[in-house]
Amino acid sequence: MTTIADVAKHAGLSRATVSRVINNYQYVTEEKKKLVRDAMNELGYYPNSSAQRLRNQKTNMIAILVPRLTNPFFTNIIEGIEKVAAENGLQLLICQTKSDKQKELNYFKLLKTKQVDGIILTAIENDWEKFSPFLDCGPIVLCNEYDEEATVPMIRLNQFEGSYIGTRHLIERGHRKIGYCGGGSMSGLSTDRKNGLKKALEDIGLTLNPDWIFLKRYSIEDGQKVMKEIAAMDDRPTAIFTGSDEVAAGVIKESKNSGIKVPEDLAVIGFDNQPIAEMIEPGLTTIEQPSEEIGEKAMETMVAVLNEQKFDTSLNGLSLELVVRDST
Amino acid sequence: MTTIADVAKHAGLSRATVSRVINNYQYVTEEKKKLVRDAMNELGYYPNSSAQRLRNQKTNMIAILVPRLTNPFFTNIIEGIEKVAAENGLQLLICQTKSDKQKELNYFKLLKTKQVDGIILTAIENDWEKFSPFLDCGPIVLCNEYDEEATVPMIRLNQFEGSYIGTRHLIERGHRKIGYCGGGSMSGLSTDRKNGLKKALEDIGLTLNPDWIFLKRYSIEDGQKVMKEIAAMDDRPTAIFTGSDEVAAGVIKESKNSGIKVPEDLAVIGFDNQPIAEMIEPGLTTIEQPSEEIGEKAMETMVAVLNEQKFDTSLNGLSLELVVRDST
């Protein structure tokens, strides 16, 4: 491997000068700059990044923790994150937690071992206190997720409002027996959604039937199971509010096997507005989240924190919108 | 930050001994081991990975290049890769090329700068010769892709056969006017598929109509455009063979707007057997690829190469299977 010393020797200069050229330090004469550049080209030199990281105490690498890559919502977030990362010369280490507490926690060791400069969390599995040993190892940013205890920047949307407008929509269509199907129980996001639904019900004097609450449902298969459970009930909801389009799609798919008609027998509303919402029949009514923008904001915040700038923690301007199709 | 020197001092031993404990070198007395471990725990010590990488000249990181993360086929491959990577203590750097030549090439610099030990390619955009400067910087493994020129391990399925059996299926259903819709033109995989289709046609004395060949189509939107193009033709194919379920789904979706009935007016066959194939209506007939297994094999090969073991380059035992649904 050719090192900076080889380049220096070949150019008849010192390692220091070569380094200065690489990092465009101002006080190097054009003449020497050219000597160095020629030497680098002739030798095909590239700086060794491990050495740079060690010396600079910086990796320019950010870990991004997602539950599953197969969920387009998260890959869209990544899309946004990646865009801003590239603009700022940062690399991304994409980590799949599979919603596993231990895996999630293990990835935090990346901070301790200095493999990454910071972490963006798109979901939370563990109690927040578990993260406390890592808080001083580098910035942590929450993206599309939040925790009451957390003292870090959070980029999030008003999920409460999202499910509120979704539920209002169902109520307007005449539904009174509305079920809820969401994600993890630790998630502030999930409870917010549940509360938005509750509020919309309470507004018209109803309460959420605990039999119709399904938690920790993430995938198409989970959705299918939910549909089976509902089909088996004596007293069924007439509408179900789900935490993701995938789960909703599973519900709709299974409804065809269970002889339950959507939306006549069961209205279904999703969350995210993924491609599948448009592809499935009947088309899925859903709450659109500007996923790419959330990712961008999260990474912008990360960059700001890394540069010790101020950042904006207010509930950001991005809004959730109801997209009405045929499932309600 | 606490370093190995801090641990050494705290334990009253040398850095060398601490290092030996970390790497469980055999000749350290239990007594000192305990001293070191206690010191590490008390100080909350984690080895700095940049320093380790520099010293060991090894990163334990493998880059995996995919065109797009939003395509479930590739995330499934990643799933398989990740599984084997974890078993071997390797980290994954997931890189999105967006089918961009320059981006693809840029990621190869990861090898030059020693940010990764090796690269797994799941698609090829550039001519193979472009990669030649990187071949001696670390192992490259092709996964689900190949190139005539390439001299590196390739994990691939018999795509020729895949499209052959798919086309046979169409022919059996009475189709004679069959179109082809595939990916990049550089891709050996794509040409193989086209050739499999040609062969099946030639077997019954037909040729592939060049008007019905669509290349560089990857997404749902691309599929929709293809459908529009077909709808505008005077002489339309009665069946179309697509390179991915996403494209096929786009075709089917758009057919509903164009008043063209699938499968009556146009039979559609996909590739991959992604979740969407099952969700869309009519259900998509497709060629199932064991994507996760391909990923596993690719990573196993990478591990073998890294350990300078032999590897198996034969067309591997994984087979493509026709999944018949309602679109044909």
Added chain:
DNA sequence: TCGATTTCTGAAAACGATTTCAATTGATTA
């Protein structure tokens, strides 16, 4: 013309780990 800046460059000291080498001890063998 002389002192004070400003440019420009290189030697050497970091960064934090691992490994070689040599030294020391204790056990074993001839």
Added chain:
DNA sequence: TAATCAATTGAAATCGTTTTCAGAAATCGA
């Protein structure tokens, strides 16, 4: 008993950069 060998440890070199420090050369102002 002396010689050999294995077990255990630490000092120091090394991995490839960047940066500090100091010195030399060039420029500037009075």
